[in-house]
Amino acid sequence: MSIIGFPELYIGTEVTFTAPSPQKWVIEEKLTEDVQQMTKWRLDRGAGPPFAVFKYVCHSATDSEKKAFMRIYFQIPIAGTEYQRPEIRQQQATPPRKHRELDVLKDLRLRQCPVVPTLLAYKEGKQGNDGVVPDGYITHVVWDKVPGKSLSQDKVWDPKSGPLREAIRVKFRDIWEELRRYGWEPGMPALENIIYDEVTETMHIAGFRDSAPLDPEHKFTDMTFVDWGLAIPPSNAGWEKDNPRILRFPRSDETGSFVLVHVSCTGPAPLDLSLTATEGESPYVSLVKQARLKELQAKNYQGSNDEWVKTVSLILGQCVAPPNEPDWATGLEASASISGSDEDNKEIVITIRKRVQTITQRLGAFTLTQDDEQAVELFEWTGITAARAHTLEQQVSSLTSRYRLAEDTIHRLNEQLEELMHAKTEHENRLVANFVQVLNEKKLKIRNQQRLLASSTVDPTKVSEIQASIPEESHGVAEKSHSIKRSARKMSDTDDSDGFEQMDIDPIKTDPDASNNQDIDDEEPSTPHPLDEEQINSTTDDDSSQDESAQLKRVSPARDIAPPQRDLPFAKRTGGPIKRTAPTQPSEDAEETGGETDDDEL
Incomplete structure (x- = not known):
């Protein structure tokens, strides 16, 4: 149930009490919530006003270490009217509903019962204008938080808890005999109503929200253990001889x-x-x-x-x-x-x-x-039957609670399993969708590239430049060695040029033929590539003509005589002289031949 707008139920709210003495308690944590919703049809048939019960842990406003429990009873709107205007809900306000817990705790406090938690504070009043039912009743009950913990099935019936179980039974019998003197007990006794501290071995009885009168003349029997969950009826007879x-x-x-x-x-x-x-x-x-x-x-x-x-x-x-x-x-x-x-x-x-x-x-x-x-003795027989019915009712109630708890757990686990299966399916579908999307994008890009290539005009010059910039793996080691030799020859030519430049300072003549012969002798052991020979011949002719003209100009600058024709050393390999061509023709032929060679290699 939503408590939005009802600050009296908020965590951290400070509640002021005047009975039995002035004190303040601060709400710290909500433990349980029980909403008894009712329809107008049930209300008209005397079911009583709908109400809710919240249980909290609280602490004293003056001492945060002092803990207690607080239960709040308050009227709630009729089903279907929760969101109507406050003045409409205010018309549903009724006198306080009778909750027996406060009366029982008052009586036990007045008689100073030592085996139940002490009533510390209580307040009966009306809800304010910000309440869920303005002017509807609201009752606060605060009782002491005694040392120890409530017993549970797992704790008592653990196979290793035999000595503890026997100690609890011995202590419980004394506590029950003391409680019997005050004439009250929980209406539906169970293990949860027994608070036991293993350190101090103290025990208290709690849970008087649904309390019932306890006959002071009622005697303790083995059935009492069964009623409180401290014993399980055996299948063999004779365990309840005093219970016909x-x-x-x-x-x-x-x-x-x-x-x-x-x-x-x-x-x-x-x-x-x-x-x-x-x-x-x-x-x-x-x-x-x-x-x-x-x-x-x-x-x-x-x-x-x-x-x-x-x-x-x-x-x-x-x-x-x-x-x-x-x-x-x-x-x-x-x-x-x-x-x-x-x-x-x-x-x-x-x-x-x-x-x-x-x-x-x-x-x-x-x-x-x-x-x-x-x-x-029909009256006695009736009492025996009623007691037996009560015992069976308690067992059915306990089993029903455990069944509902197990059913809720199974339902919750099934919901989580369905959520996981749904998330798994959704995740798989998302992965497949993403994969299809990426695949389609790749296909579209490939088709666009194919269309672009099909509709574009190829520039042979650009293709030749690109192919020349990428070394072909098919040439292998021989291509790399040829490239290195070509680089060496270029460096040698540069060194020769540097030597001629030094002739301006030191007029020592050098024989270019000797230099060329030395280069040729060094390169003779290798077998050049045909294309390399053609490129080297062209380069050597150009370089030799430039060197010879530069030398003649330095020796006799006044004479303008063409250099004499000479035979290049490469003629030794080919077996005849190499024809000279026009200066522009070798570059064009080299370019055409280079392009054709690149295309063949691709």
Whole structure:
């Protein structure tokens, strides 16, 4: 339920009390929330005003180390009117609903009960204009937080908690006897109502929101342990000798009638029983001895003796069906009939049968004879039945709570599993969608590039430049060595040029033919590439002509005579002279040849 706009329920709110003494408590943490919502239809039929109960941990405004519990009861709007205007909700205000917890804690405080938490403060008032129901009632109850923790099923029934469980039982019996003197107990006693401190071995009883009167004359029995969850009823009989059972058997001789049978244990054996029955007019009695149970079998009974003992124990309410044999008791039934016409010598015969589909087999019977001197205490029988019903109700309530808790856990886990499966599917779909999107973008880019290449005009010069800038792997090591040699020859030519420049300072003549011959002799062992030879021939011719003209100009600058024709050393390899071509023609031929060579290599 939303408490937005209701600051009195906010964490950190300071609540002022005047009873039983002036004090202030600060809300620290919310523990539980119980909303009893009601419709207008239920309210008109006397269900009482709807209300909510919040439980908090709080601390004293003057001492934050002093802890306590606070419970707040307050009226809430009728279902469907939560968001109406405050003046409309104000019309729903009613006198305070009676909550027994405050009255019980007041009484126990007044009588100074030592085994329950002490009532510290309380306040009964009305909600303000910012309340969920303006002018509706609101009640605060604060009680002491005693040392220890509430017991739980896991704590008490842990296989290693045997000594602790026995210590708790011993202490609980003393505490219960003390609580019985004050006439109050929790309406639905359970382990959670027992607060036990293992260090100090102190115990308190708490949880009086749904309290019930406790008869001071009521005696403590083993059933008390069962009621509070400190014992589990065993399957064998004899554990509740001081707790007789009242059984009801339908009459087979008169439709709609029945007999009541009071069963109590009288001997050391589990099935040493005393039976007292009545059909509403006369008493009937019988004794059952476990040693003589075989006499009660039918003549055609074919089962074992152990099966018969279990059958009689189940029919007389001394045990339950074994959990490891859930189908064993299927079809077992018992009915009563009255025989005898004499008013003083009638008998009640309780017959045990087993029904298998349409076949009914008689297993046995036991007879109760009329005894008018036997007293039938119907009031006592009614009390026993009510106590038994209360015990069963507590067990059903405990099992229902555990079932609901398990069901909520399963439901929550299923929701988480569904969320994970949904997230997994959504994630996979997103991955596939992203992959498809990237793939389509790549395909589109490839198609656009293909269209662009198909529609574009290729410039052979650009292609040649690009191909020339990228070394071809197919040339291998020979291409690299040729490149290195070409670089060496260029460096040698540069060095020669540097030597000619020094002739201006030092007029020592050098023989260019000797230099060329030296280069050629150094390069003769290698086998040049045909293209390299063509490029080298062209380069050598140009460089030689430039060197010769420069030398002639330095020797006789006044003479303008063309240099004499000479044979290049490369003629030794080719076997004939190399033809000179026009100065512009070699560059064009080299360019064309280079382009064709690059295309062939691609």
